[in-house]
Amino acid sequence: MPTLSETDPQIADLIEQEEARQAEKIRLIASENYVSHAVREATGSVLTNKYSEGYPRKRYYEGQQIIDQVEELAIARAKALFGADHANVQPYSGSPANLAVYLAFAKPGEPIMGMGLPHGGHLTHGHGVSITGTFWKSVQYSVRRDTHLIDYDEVRSLAREHRPRIIWAGATAYPRIIDFAAFAEIAREVGAVFCADIAHIAGLIAGGAHPSPIPHADVVTTTTHKTLRGPRGGMILCREAHAKAIDRAVFPGLQGGPHDHTTAAIAVALAEAARPEFKVYAQQIVKNARALAEALVAKGYRLVSGGTDNHLLLVDLTQQGVPGRAASQALDRAGIVCNCNSVPYDPRKPFDPSGIRLGTPAVTSRGLTEPHMAKIADWIDRVIRAPADAEVGSRVLSEVRELTRSFPAPGLPS
Numbered sequence: 001m002p003t004l005s006e007t008d009p010q011i012a013d014l015i016e017q018e019e020a021r022q023a024e025k026i027r028l029i030a031s032e033n034y035v036s037h038a039v040r041e042a043t044g045s046v047l048t049n050k051y052s053e054g055y056p057r058k059r060y061y062e063g064q065q066i067i068d069q070v071e072e073l074a075i076a077r078a079k080a081l082f083g084a085d086h087a088n089v090q091p092y093s094g095s096p097a098n099l100a101v102y103l104a105f106a107k108p109g110e111p112i113m114g115m116g117l118p119h120g121g122h123l124t125h126g127h128g129v130s131i132t133g134t135f136w137k138s139v140q141y142s143v144r145r146d147t148h149l150i151d152y153d154e155v156r157s158l159a160r161e162h163r164p165r166i167i168w169a170g171a172t173a174y175p176r177i178i179d180f181a182a183f184a185e186i187a188r189e190v191g192a193v194f195c196a197d198i199a200h201i202a203g204l205i206a207g208g209a210h211p212s213p214i215p216h217a218d219v220v221t222t223t224t225h226k227t228l229r230g231p232r233g234g235m236i237l238c239r240e241a242h243a244k245a246i247d248r249a250v251f252p253g254l255q256g257g258p259h260d261h262t263t264a265a266i267a268v269a270l271a272e273a274a275r276p277e278f279k280v281y282a283q284q285i286v287k288n289a290r291a292l293a294e295a296l297v298a299k300g301y302r303l304v305s306g307g308t309d310n311h312l313l314l315v316d317l318t319q320q321g322v323p324g325r326a327a328s329q330a331l332d333r334a335g336i337v338c339n340c341n342s343v344p345y346d347p348r349k350p351f352d353p354s355g356i357r358l359g360t361p362a363v364t365s366r367g368l369t370e371p372h373m374a375k376i377a378d379w380i381d382r383v384i385r386a387p388a389d390a391e392v393g394s395r396v397l398s399e400v401r402e403l404t405r406s407f408p409a410p411g412l413p414s
């Protein structure tokens with residue numbers, strides 16, 4: 001970055017340090033990934049200079065000859081990839097996409113329903129400290145204590161009791177397949193709008209590695225930067241009947257001008273996700289998660305729900321007697337980056353919970369496969385057995401570096 005180094009050496013240096021960190025470490029944060037160089041080029045393009053409030057062919061400013069084509073391409077690719085009637089590619093990120101759904105379908109104070117954050121749901125599904133839990137009357141469902149699976153009986157009885165305007169399905173920390181058809185049936189019964197938030201699993205769905213909610217949901221929201229491997233952004237897909245309400249909610253309801261450079265990069269990511277290699281990638285994410293889960297179980301670790309069907313696993317470290325925060329910090333020192341995470345019915349506080357969350361999207365992007373997952377499980381185990389042992393940490397770190405050197409991360413300068 002010769003120009004940036006000249007203009008702002010401090011920021012240039014920090015970016016270079018972050019590049020090195022992403023290259024050297026094994027990144028297991030389930031929501032993170034490596035975008036392609038093509039996506040980064042579009043993100044860094046001159047499209048950031050344009051204002052284009054409105055929608056293609058219906059803009060408030062002139063000079064949209066090119067931008068309209070960019071957004072139309074992104075929309076067409078989103079609709080084709082997911083098989084949706086309608087796509088809005090303007091939400092600034094996943095949270096604003098979700099807020100648009102509230103604005104479209106529920107008045108402040110009306111009931112809405114989502115999965116509780118301590119059970120794997122997202123802040124924006126009605127959590128108490130989120131606007132979605134204060135401006136609307138939030139009802140939260142859980143997972144079962146015995147199976148850690150969504151309690152569909154509870155979902156149904158809560159829905160009958162509270163008659164929510166919106167029912168959310170989707171999670172940030174749920175390792176199993178979500179039964180979208182079951183949610184749709186419950187929503188239909190109580191007259192709710194069913195919204196599937198596929199922020200984490202959009203790439204798996206695009207690649208055929210997770211069932212799609214499109215046939216069942218009224219509305220589908222997603223981020224574009226998790227398993228979908230695009231720039232940071234959001235999208236809303238919906239049935240034609242809801243298209244107007246969604247578009248109006250995003251603009252002018254909630255946002256001003258769309259981030260056109262992001263729209264272009266989303267279009268690039270969607271084209272990449274439509275290629276046959278992406279199917280292989282999505283399947284490999286799941287295979288890797290399963291391999292990591294099996295290797296950890298073989299070493300005596302307890303996994304929430306006993307395993308995984310998707311890209312992530314939650315490890316309950318209660319038996320090991322290591323708090324989640326101490327574990328994630330020790331792993332980071334050893335070159336393995338994850339986050340501590342609450343487990344269902346966690347007796348510990350959210351800031352220092354009982355578990356860690358591990359995801360395979362980023363390591364799969366750099367080409368790691370099942371045998372590497374066994375190795376990673378081994379490193380995790382060595383660190384968790386001796387979280388305070390600096391020598392164990394530095395030995396694992398040097399082995400991690402040796403592996404990551406042989407598998408350069410996509411999109412990074414080599």
Ligand SMILES: *Cc1c(COP(=O)(O)O)cnc(C)c1O
Nearest residue numbers: 093094095122171172199200223
């Ligand atoms: C990540 C996530 C979001 C929010 O996305 P941001 O881009 O961080 O605002 C929304 N819903 C779910 C389920 C998520 O995992």
